[in-house]
Amino acid sequence: QSVLTQPPSASGTPGQRVTISCSGSSSNIGSNTVNWYQQLPGTAPKLLIYSNNQRPSGVPDRFSGSKSGTSASLAISGLQSEDEADYYCAAWDDSLNGSNWVFGGGTKLTVL
Amino acid sequence: EVQLVESGGGLVQPGGSLRLSCAASGFTFSSYSMNWVRQAPGKGLEWVSYISSSSSTIYYADSVKGRFTISRDNAKNSLYLQMNSLRDEDTAVYYCARVVLAAAANWFDPWGQGTLVTVSS
Numbered sequence: 268q269s270v271l272t273q274p275p276s277a278s279g280t281p282g283q284r285v286t287i288s289c290s291g292s293s294s295n296i297g298s299n300t301v302n303w304y305q306q307l308p309g310t311a312p313k314l315l316i317y318s319n320n321q322r323p324s325g326v327p328d329r330f331s332g333s334k335s336g337t338s339a340s341l342a343i344s345g346l347q348s349e350d351e352a353d354y355y356c357a358a359w360d361d362s363l364n365g366s367n368w369v370f371g372g373g374t375k376l377t378v379l
Numbered sequence: 380e381v382q383l384v385e386s387g388g389g390l391v392q393p394g395g396s397l398r399l400s401c402a403a404s405g406f407t408f409s410s411y412s413m414n415w416v417r418q419a420p421g422k423g424l425e426w427v428s429y430i431s432s433s434s435s436t437i438y439y440a441d442s443v444k445g446r447f448t449i450s451r452d453n454a455k456n457s458l459y460l461q462m463n464s465l466r467d468e469d470t471a472v473y474y475c476a477r478v479v480l481a482a483a484a485n486w487f488d489p490w491g492q493g494t495l496v497t498v499s500s
Contacts, residue, residue, distance in 0.1 A: 269423060300484040304424070311474055311493050312416075312424065317486040355424050359485060367438055368414070373423040 270295060271356050271371035278377040284344040287374045289356030291337050295369055299359040301339040303332055306353040306373075315354070316341060343376075351378045381405040381489055383475050388494030395465050395498070401458040401475030401491055409453035412436075412478040414487060415460050417471035417496075425471075428460065429478070443469075465498045472496075 272290040279285040289301065303316035314323050316332035319339065329350075331342045339358075343350055356371040387399040401413070415427040428449040429438040437449055448461040458475050472495050476487035 300486075302486040304487070311490045312476075312487075313490065314486060314488040317479075317488070318481070318484040323488065353423075357424075357426075357487075364441075365438070367440060368426040368429070370424045370426065 269372040270360060270369035271358065273354075273356060273371035273374045275372065276375045276377065278379055279343075279346045280379045281346055281348060283346045284342060285346060285376065286343075287341045287354055287356075287376070289339040289341070289371050291339075291358060291369075293337060294362045295337075295358040295360040296334065296339055297337040298361060301332065301334050302357045303330075303339075303341045304355045304357065306355065308352065312355065346378055348378050350376060352376055381477070383477065383489060383491035385473065385475055385491045385494040388473065388496045390497045390499065391465055392500050393466060393498055396461070396463045397465065397496060399460040399462065399473055399475075399494060399496070401460075403456045403458065403477070406477070408451075408456040412480070413451060413458045414476045414478055415449060415458075415473055416476055416487070416490075417469075417473045418493075419468070419471045422471075427473070430458070462496070465496075467498050470496060470498045 300318045304312040305315040306312045319334040320332045329345045353373045355373045360369045382404045384402045412431045414429050430449045446464045450459045472493040474493045476490045
């Protein structure tokens, strides 16, 4: 069971806008920045969004991130077939048991 | 080009040991902290271990504490993960990832292509 909670699946048709949520707590999302990673089928994860809402160079502006309180969201507008992938949120967690990075369980995005 | 290449994966029996390596190129390796992250077959990502640029700070996930040891050789631009007392549940693709720090934020970029570790009798 992952520390950060994501829906296991999401879907949309080409051109649609979809959002993926990521819920955490005060020790992780509530006090630290959130990153999103995209994992295309059979490949390694790739940085998609960092520091809540920043896009690395080369990532289309169709992808956007936001954070509010202990939750974060990834939005994909103008959905394309190549966006079909697994998406993971991640954050640093400062808990009483020790500090470490935590991931969401991942959301499999299907483009219908 | 910034690149990370893992090696050392393979089939090992329960209770056995394996040493993973991650070769870095295209950036000043000694200036960056590094991580190992794993992904069991069909499962999500799990952070495993962290090492700071000078090896002064090291963290482990509870699931591997006492069994795995992370280390690095800045002269060889290499990161390592010594895995002992391996269990079935350690079966996964292991990725190394560079940690980028900025202000109060940090993220993993890039990631290597991964190396598969299979623990089975």
